[in-house]
Amino acid sequence: MLSEREINFSYDYRMRCENCPASNLLSAESYHSLSGTGVTTCSSCGHDFNFGPRVIDVRDPEDEALDASKIPQLFWYHTTTDPEWPQALWELPEKELRHLRRTAQWPEEEIERHRRIYENQALHVGTYEAAIESMLRRINEQGDRGSVFYLYRVRLRTDLRIAPNWRDENQEQAAKITRMDLAAEEWDGLRYLNAYESMGSISLALVRTAIESTQRIRLPISGQVGPPSDALMANIRSYRQRVQDIRATSADRPPSALDELRRRAAERQGTTLHTPFPPEIHVVLKEMEDYLSDQYLAEVSPVVRSDFLRAVGRPTAMSDDEAYGKWLKEFRDMAILLTRAGDVLKALDDQPLQEVGTG
Numbered sequence: 362m363l364s365e366r367e368i369n370f371s372y373d374y375r376m377r378c379e380n381c382p383a384s385n386l387l388s389a390e391s392y393h394s395l396s397g398t399g400v401t402t403c404s405s406c407g408h409d410f411n412f413g414p415r416v417i418d419v420r421d422p423e424d425e426a427l428d429a430s431k432i433p434q435l436f437w438y439h440t441t442t443d444p445e446w447p448q449a450l451w452e453l454p455e456k457e458l459r460h461l462r463r464t465a466q467w468p469e470e471e472i473e474r475h476r477r478i479y480e481n482q483a484l485h486v487g488t489y490e491a492a493i494e495s496m497l498r499r500i501n502e503q504g505d506r507g508s509v510f511y512l513y514r515v516r517l518r519t520d521l522r523i524a525p526n527w528r529d530e531n532q533e534q535a536a537k538i539t540r541m542d543l544a545a546e547e548w549d550g551l552r553y554l555n556a557y558e559s560m561g562s563i564s565l566a567l568v569r570t571a572i573e574s575t576q577r578i579r580l581p582i583s584g585q586v587g588p589p590s591d592a593l594m595a596n597i598r599s600y601r602q603r604v605q606d607i608r609a610t611s612a613d614r615p616p617s618a619l620d621e622l623r624r625r626a627a628e629r630q631g632t633t634l635h636t637p638f639p640p641e642i643h644v645v646l647k648e649m650e651d652y653l654s655d656q657y658l659a660e661v662s663p664v665v666r667s668d669f670l671r672a673v674g675r676p677t678a679m680s681d682d683e684a685y686g687k688w689l690k691e692f693r694d695m696a697i698l699l700t701r702a703g704d705v706l707k708a709l710d711d712q713p714l715q716e717v718g719t720g
């Protein structure tokens with residue numbers, strides 16, 4: 362019987378002191394308010410040290426994944442835009458190959474090395490939180506907004522050979538581990554401490570044959586939330602009305618001296634100047650976003666919340682009714698992944714097991 366670890370997005374962090382071996386608890390609130398880096402005082406030696414991803418420690422000292430023998434008894438997760446993950450064959454896309462040859466003009470042996478690493482990269486799985494946060498990051502950083510994502514739940518083979526010690530992603534690279542690296546040590550997988558996704562959690566780099574089977578759902582799962590309440594809709598309408606009112610008043614306002622300078626500069630360059638919207642509009646839009654966050658992401662830590670908000674985006678000064686409606690739906694559907702993981706797991710339970718086997 363496989364076990365599911367507790368899922369929550371309200372976790373805090375542990376940071377290693379730079380002066381002594383102590384591990385210090387740092388709340389998500391402190392981490393967020395100091396934008397991920399800053400100075401804190403060690404609870405053990407009393408010296409100040411710089412915290413951040415660079416000194417991240419295992420955030421849950423009781424994590425079952427710290428015991429190598431327990432790895433196959435846990436469920437693991439992965440998000441990707443690939444509907445047939447994990448693919449048996451993994452080829453460097455022709456487009457990238459052309460780019461490396463023609464545009465980047467890499468020497469042929471360099472391309473060959475890159476191809477070999479790419480086509481033999483290990484598979485990565487992690488906690489449910491790490492999988493969801495990885496998707497949010499991809500939407501933010503890799504331009505995957507609008508892509509269809511899938512959430513995979515992974516069962517591992519019971520006779521896995523897992524490297525006895527876990528790696529610290531800060532000290533040894535984990536993202537580029539290949540099948541050859543693992544095979545050289547006769548391992549099916551190794552554990553590493555995440556310094557990026559869901560910082561402080563343990564992820565695995567695996568060979569494909571380490572995976573016994575998967576279950577898959579398309580994200581976000583829809584049909585799980587009922588229509589928003591009348592009160593919520595009335596509030597959103599009033600935010601939107603305030604945006605429109607500011608736009609109307611600012612259109613009537615005579616241009617300032619700075620506006621006039623900008624207009625003339627644009628004219629000289631032969632471009633048309635788009636008048637920037639008054640900053641008050643952004644204040645209202647931000648207020649609206651905070652309001653919705655309080656409604657739907659109450660138990661999510663401010664760090665994860667901020668990743669979520671960047672991924673979902675928000676309406677702009679120009680958005681029409683349809684754009685507001687779309688945003689609201691996406692916000693609510695995506696929030697379920699963070700706040701109602703139990704329902705997401707139930708949806709996974711209903712999916713057939715896809716054998717991965719030895720292919």
Ligand SMILES: [Zn+2]
Pocket residue numbers: 378379380381382383403404405406407408
């Ligand atoms: Zn210390």
